[in-house]
Amino acid sequence: MTDQPVGPWAPEDHDAPTLDFRRIGPSRPPSHPLAAVPAVAPERTVDAFVREFLEELNFGEGAPLERSTLNHQYLALARTVRSYLMADWLQTAARRRAQPAKMVGYLSAEFLLGRQLGNALLNSGLTDIVEESMDALGLDFGLIRAQEVEPGLGNGGLGRLAACFVDSLATMDVSCIGYGIRYDYGIFRQVFTPDGRQQEAPDTWLALGAPWEFPNPDRAVQVDFGGHTEGYADESGRPRRRWVPAWNVLGIPYNYMVPGYRNGVANTLRLWSAEATHAFDLQIFNSGNYVDAVRAQTFAENITKVLYPEDSTPQGRELRLQQQYFFVACSIKDYLHGTLPQGFDLTHLPDQIVFQLNDTHPVIAVPELMRLLLDEHGMEWEQAWEITSRCFAYTCHTLLPEALEVWPTKLFEKLLPRHLEIIYAINAHFLDEVRQAFPGDELRLGRMSIITEYPEKGVRMAHLATVAATRVNGVAELQSRLLRDKVLPDFAQLWPEKFTNVTNGVSPRRFVCLAAPLLRDLITETIGDGWVTDLDRLRELEPYADDPAFRARFRAVKQSNKERLATLARIFTKVDLPDGHLVDVMVKRLHEYKRQTLKLLHVTSLYEQVISGRLPIEKVTPRLVIFGAKAAPGYFLAKEIIFLINRVAAVVNNDPRMQGRLVVVFAPNYNVTLAEKIIPAADLSEQISLAGKEASGTGNMKLALNGAVTIGTDDGANVEIRRFVGDDNFFLFGMTEPEVAALQSHGYVPGSYYQSDPELHRAIDLIASGHFTGGDRAAAGPVVGDLLTNDRFLALADFRSYLEAQTRVEAAYADPEAWSRMAILNVARCGYFSSDRSMRDYIDRVWGTGVRA
Ligand code: 26Q
Numbered sequence: 001m002t003d004q005p006v007g008p009w010a011p012e013d014h015d016a017p018t019l020d021f022r023r024i025g026p027s028r029p030p031s032h033p034l035a036a037v038p039a040v041a042p043e044r045t046v047d048a049f050v051r052e053f054l055e056e057l058n059f060g061e062g063a064p065l066e067r068s069t070l071n072h073q074y075l076a077l078a079r080t081v082r083s084y085l086m087a088d089w090l091q092t093a094a095r096r097r098a099q100p101a102k103m104v105g106y107l108s109a110e111f112l113l114g115r116q117l118g119n120a121l122l123n124s125g126l127t128d129i130v131e132e133s134m135d136a137l138g139l140d141f142g143l144i145r146a147q148e149v150e151p152g153l154g155n156g157g158l159g160r161l162a163a164c165f166v167d168s169l170a171t172m173d174v175s176c177i178g179y180g181i182r183y184d185y186g187i188f189r190q191v192f193t194p195d196g197r198q199q200e201a202p203d204t205w206l207a208l209g210a211p212w213e214f215p216n217p218d219r220a221v222q223v224d225f226g227g228h229t230e231g232y233a234d235e236s237g238r239p240r241r242r243w244v245p246a247w248n249v250l251g252i253p254y255n256y257m258v259p260g261y262r263n264g265v266a267n268t269l270r271l272w273s274a275e276a277t278h279a280f281d282l283q284i285f286n287s288g289n290y291v292d293a294v295r296a297q298t299f300a301e302n303i304t305k306v307l308y309p310e311d312s313t314p315q316g317r318e319l320r321l322q323q324q325y326f327f328v329a330c331s332i333k334d335y336l337h338g339t340l341p342q343g344f345d346l347t348h349l350p351d352q353i354v355f356q357l358n359d360t361h362p363v364i365a366v367p368e369l370m371r372l373l374l375d376e377h378g379m380e381w382e383q384a385w386e387i388t389s390r391c392f393a394y395t396c397h398t399l400l401p402e403a404l405e406v407w408p409t410k411l412f413e414k415l416l417p418r419h420l421e422i423i424y425a426i427n428a429h430f431l432d433e434v435r436q437a438f439p440g441d442e443l444r445l446g447r448m449s450i451i452t453e454y455p456e457k458g459v460r461m462a463h464l465a466t467v468a469a470t471r472v473n474g475v476a477e478l479q480s481r482l483l484r485d486k487v488l489p490d491f492a493q494l495w496p497e498k499f500t501n502v503t504n505g506v507s508p509r510r511f512v513c514l515a516a517p518l519l520r521d522l523i524t525e526t527i528g529d530g531w532v533t534d535l536d537r538l539r540e541l542e543p544y545a546d547d548p549a550f551r552a553r554f555r556a557v558k559q560s561n562k563e564r565l566a567t568l569a570r571i572f573t574k575v576d577l578p579d580g581h582l583v584d585v586m587v588k589r590l591h592e593y594k595r596q597t598l599k600l601l602h603v604t605s606l607y608e609q610v611i612s613g614r615l616p617i618e619k620v621t622p623r624l625v626i627f628g629a630k631a632a633p634g635y636f637l638a639k640e641i642i643f644l645i646n647r648v649a650a651v652v653n654n655d656p657r658m659q660g661r662l663v664v665v666f667a668p669n670y671n672v673t674l675a676e677k678i679i680p681a682a683d684l685s686e687q688i689s690l691a692g693k694e695a696s697g698t699g700n701m702k703l704a705l706n707g708a709v710t711i712g713t714d715d716g717a718n719v720e721i722r723r724f725v726g727d728d729n730f731f732l733f734g735m736t737e738p739e740v741a742a743l744q745s746h747g748y749v750p751g752s753y754y755q756s757d758p759e760l761h762r763a764i765d766l767i768a769s770g771h772f773t774g775g776d777r778a779a780a781g782p783v784v785g786d787l788l789t790n791d792r793f794l795a796l797a798d799f800r801s802y803l804e805a806q807t808r809v810e811a812a813y814a815d816p817e818a819w820s821r822m823a824i825l826n827v828a829r830c831g832y833f834s835s836d837r838s839m840r841d842y843i844d845r846v847w848g849t850g851v852r853a
Pocket of ligand 1: 161405
């Protein structure tokens with residue numbers, strides 16, 4: 001058995017035991033008085049909390065306090081906190097049932113949640129009680145919370161954005177359910193080999209227990225795959241089509257609470273896990289081939305086994321398409337059968353729900369909803385399309401053409417034959433509309449078609465999404481404009497009103513309150529605490545930028561955050577961070593377009609200038625450069641770049657001529673947990689992608705909100721950050737997007753920059769000489785070779801401008817008062833970048849009337 005389970009069996013082949021899923025309650029009125037008491041949270045006192053905690057520890061974990069492990073303590077604490085949130089969750093659900101409003105179904109293949117305990121404590125306001133309780137029990141709260149392994153169910157920006165958005169919707173009391181995938185293994189754990197190469201280890205986030213999830217096997221959903229389609233005549237003799245699937249799996253929902261910030265609200269995040277259906281059990285007994293049958297079980301469970309670690313370069317893998325259909329089919333069925341009232345008239349569906357498509361990953365939801373309406377509810381095409389085309393909105397997170405998903409039709413044919421038929425029919429109707437709007441324009445039809453013929457026949461998921469969606473949005477102003485004018489211009493001409501922008505945002509709860517409690521306290525002592533849910537109020541800090549006393553306190557906070565990071569680095573990576581250095585941070589996925597190599601060239605150049613005697617070491621601004629980045633395991637060049645950064649770090653850090661004034665650290669396994677430690681310590685934020693390539697960026701927002709000043713290109717949301725903070729408080733460099741386009745249209749020759757800029761020449765030569773690779777020139781070959789002959793993202797063209805901007809940074813940093821002023825103004829002026837504001841924009845521009853904030 002390779003890629004098909006043993007079988008075949010159709011769903012109707014077996015008699016699954018009939019379970020009774022009706023919500024029936026007690027069979028007669030309860031006589032006990034307690035039955036009439038609604039669920040209330042336990043008392044919010046230390047005594048009550050200690051009692052609840054010990055009960056969880058003793059009777060939940062089976063561990064007496066004095067024999068309990070840290071993990072027992074963590075699990076018991078998590079469950080105790082969870083029980084305090086439970087009343088909010090039940091009440092929110094009951095309230096939403098009683099007063100239905102249009103709901104948001106946020107469909108995302110990734111939710112990069114980060115640790116849950118701190119967030120639950122912050123939002124419920126229980127932090128102090130818990131600290132006191134643990135203290136009273138002689139337990140170390142810091143150690144206990146460090147036990148938690150974050151659910152790394154996402155790659156990077158897109159997954160974290162989904163987590164920030166559901167946080168904001170709960171805080172704003174908007175009715176929302178997040179739908180996604182419960183991967184057994186999230187994003188890989190990154191370790192470095194002794195010579196500095198990335199190695200991937202499995203992320204076993206479930207191994208020590210998952211106290212935040214509520215499995216709900218009695219709400220399992222069946223998902224079909226494969227088989228064929230056929231025509232038949234229905235009772236009234238109308239010709240219809242139906243899907244005869246070959247195999248199926250079960251989707252088990254796992255629910256997570258999404259608490260709002262101190263507002264008594266808890267929404268739901270529902271992640272799906274694949275299990276074998278009962279067909280597999282029968283197979284075990286009937287086939288006589290027990291071993292094959294058990295392997296079939298594994299086959300089903302493979303679907304949600306692992307998160308694909310590629311971000312931005314999708315590969316046409318069958319399992320990935322299975323994942324996408326699996327979670328989307330589960331979610332739509334769950335919504336229609338589990339959330340909508342029984343007997344609901346589906347013609348009104350668009351008044352009840354809007355499914356937000358987080359990139360193209362969940363776009364199969366479109367043909368799936370069509371299939372349900374056509375094949376299972378017997379609707380005619382026009383009516384089904386009328387409904388479907390009002391239920392979806394699509395967010396595009398990229399500008400790289402190679403990042404747009406195209407699925408080979410032969411894969412669709414094999415896995416989802418009925419969906420492919422429906423996609424063809426959607427395309428035929430759509431192309432008719434294009435023909436009417438632009439008669440005789442055959443080329444346009446080819447450009448716009450949902451089906452492409454080259455390099456092989458495939459389904460362009462972004463086109464399908466755009467055709468079906470009521471709104472298509474980019475994630476920052478520049479990207480939304482380029483999306484409209486360069487990526488999907490034909491669609492924008494046909495439907496200009498569909499296209500809009502919603503600039504990304506980040507949760508101030510997680511990235512300020514949780515990550516930087518000292519900054520939170522300083523802000524709150526200065527302007528009150530209203531800013532936490534109304535981030536524009538950070539503006540009230542502006543006058544304090546000119547107050548020397550406030551600046552001194554701000555610097556003290558930064559210094560503590562640096563010391564906290566140093567402590568962590570000492571414990572976990574056995575690295576001693578220097579004290580008093582400018583902390584220069586570049587944390588994000590590793591990708592050529594983000595240009596970690598440009599930063600590497602900067603570091604190399606500084607070092608080269610010192611060791612060749614052209615730059616006196618006393619003139620070098622003491623600087624700690626922190627990198628954090630995972631490379632997709634199959635992305636060769638990205639992994640070579642990591643290796644080279646690590647080699648350069650090893651040499652630079654240990655060269656006595658540098659006197660410790662330039663220190664380079666590559667923090668392994670950058671994730672949300674680490675972001676929360678690194679970002680608050682940053683002075684300088686590196687946002688140096690090639691203009692026109694980074695859709696938005698969100699790390700740029702987190703860093704600015706934490707008082708790091710940006711050195712950046714005119715790209716993504718940097719454009720808006722600079723507009724808000726002002727030119728004086730932002731180090732701009734590099735070509736603009738039109739300049740990039742012009743240079744590329746003339747034929748970019750990286751070698752010419754190497755030849756004409758001596759500083760660049762020397763830096764590259766030093767790397768190429770093998771200086772950093774123990775004399776091994778070949779080890780530096782891939783990166784150097786690519787830069788000199790290809791340099792797809794024009795790092796060499798922006799090098800000079802970048803170096804000059806770094807010189808301006810150094811001059812500015814030499815004046816602590818002026819620097820603090822810039823940093824404070826960054827905090828004060830970045831309130832716009834709250835994900836609460838993003839959510840208001842989605843409500844106003846995308847989700848339309850009915851979604852209530
Ligand atoms: C698709 C198909 C197959 C395998 C993997 C994928 C895949 C997975 C993840 C494709 C893309 C991603 C992630 C993309 C992403 O994180 N994009 C970033 O989204 C952020 C939030 O909008 C932006 O701020 C970033 O600019 C953008 O790069």
